[in-house]
Amino acid sequence: MKARHDQHFLRDRRAIERIVALSEVSGRNVLEIGPGEGVLTAALLQAGAKVTAIELDPSLVEGLEERFAGEIRAGTFTLIHGDAVRVPYPAFDIVVANLPYSASSPITFRLLDAGFERAVLMYQREFAERMAAPVGTPECGRLSVMVQTYAEVKLCFNLPPGAFSPPPQVASTVVRLTPHEPPHYIADREVYAAVVRELFSHRRKTVRNGLRGGRGALGAENVERAIAGLPEEILSMRPEELSLMVFALIANLCTASA
Numbered sequence: 001m002k003a004r005h006d007q008h009f010l011r012d013r014r015a016i017e018r019i020v021a022l023s024e025v026s027g028r029n030v031l032e033i034g035p036g037e038g039v040l041t042a043a044l045l046q047a048g049a050k051v052t053a054i055e056l057d058p059s060l061v062e063g064l065e066e067r068f069a070g071e072i073r074a075g076t077f078t079l080i081h082g083d084a085v086r087v088p089y090p091a092f093d094i095v096v097a098n099l100p101y102s103a104s105s106p107i108t109f110r111l112l113d114a115g116f117e118r119a120v121l122m123y124q125r126e127f128a129e130r131m132a133a134p135v136g137t138p139e140c141g142r143l144s145v146m147v148q149t150y151a152e153v154k155l156c157f158n159l160p161p162g163a164f165s166p167p168p169q170v171a172s173t174v175v176r177l178t179p180h181e182p183p184h185y186i187a188d189r190e191v192y193a194a195v196v197r198e199l200f201s202h203r204r205k206t207v208r209n210g211l212r213g214g215r216g217a218l219g220a221e222n223v224e225r226a227i228a229g230l231p232e233e234i235l236s237m238r239p240e241e242l243s244l245m246v247f248a249l250i251a252n253l254c255t256a257s258a
């Protein structure tokens, strides 16, 4: 049975230590998403982080307020009761989370928008592998392209279901994301995101047909200008065959004043 709110609590002490070591949090502002019973929170505070956490479940919020009453008073821990897909994020340097797997995708996109110095995040293993799939291969998708445009993705280590209580039905992977500047000039990041989204929402279609299918979101005039500016070789490719450079080229052609 699927756990309510993806509640699988990490029980593997060694994994908690490894996550904290990878995060390098001493003296930094850390955002934690889904603190649950606070096992990772306690380790982050112990390592000298100032933590703000967002938790959805009111009964867990109550437990956290009791467990960390001293840290809340001291100002080293702030708890936000809310949905990490919707609430505004506080200012933070580093994000660390054992994520609710059903919300991994929207939370990852929001974190990329918010910007961070480093992210150490636990995902369902298949999701992490998709994120790291080389762009230009059949395994890549919108997630791989968007994450790899803005960050270096490192798969750090895997954990079996038995590392959690109750155990999830899937294996997990801890990923470290280190932001970098996009490798190719992007005139407008919103247009870039829209082009990647539109092309992958029709992933069996060629670039020509995918762009035409995305006229509503991208603007018919922008689409026709891009199609006129692209060589046939690119127009007849599918999104999974494109490089980051070609995604940037298409997006820049779709950008009205680029």
Ligand SMILES: C[S@@+](CC[C@H](N)C(=O)[O-])C[C@H]1O[C@@H](n2cnc3c(N)ncnc32)[C@H](O)[C@@H]1O
Binding pocket: 005, 006, 007, 008, 009, 010, 011, 033, 034, 035, 036, 037, 038, 039, 040, 054, 055, 056, 057, 060, 082, 083, 084, 085, 097, 098, 099, 100, 101, 103
């Ligand atoms: C996989 S558990 C991790 C709990 C804890 N960090 C740990 O490692 O033991 C995911 C946590 O995220 C919380 N959660 C689920 N959906 C959420 C959302 N949309 N926003 C914030 N927290 C959420 C759950 O209540 C749960 O505490």
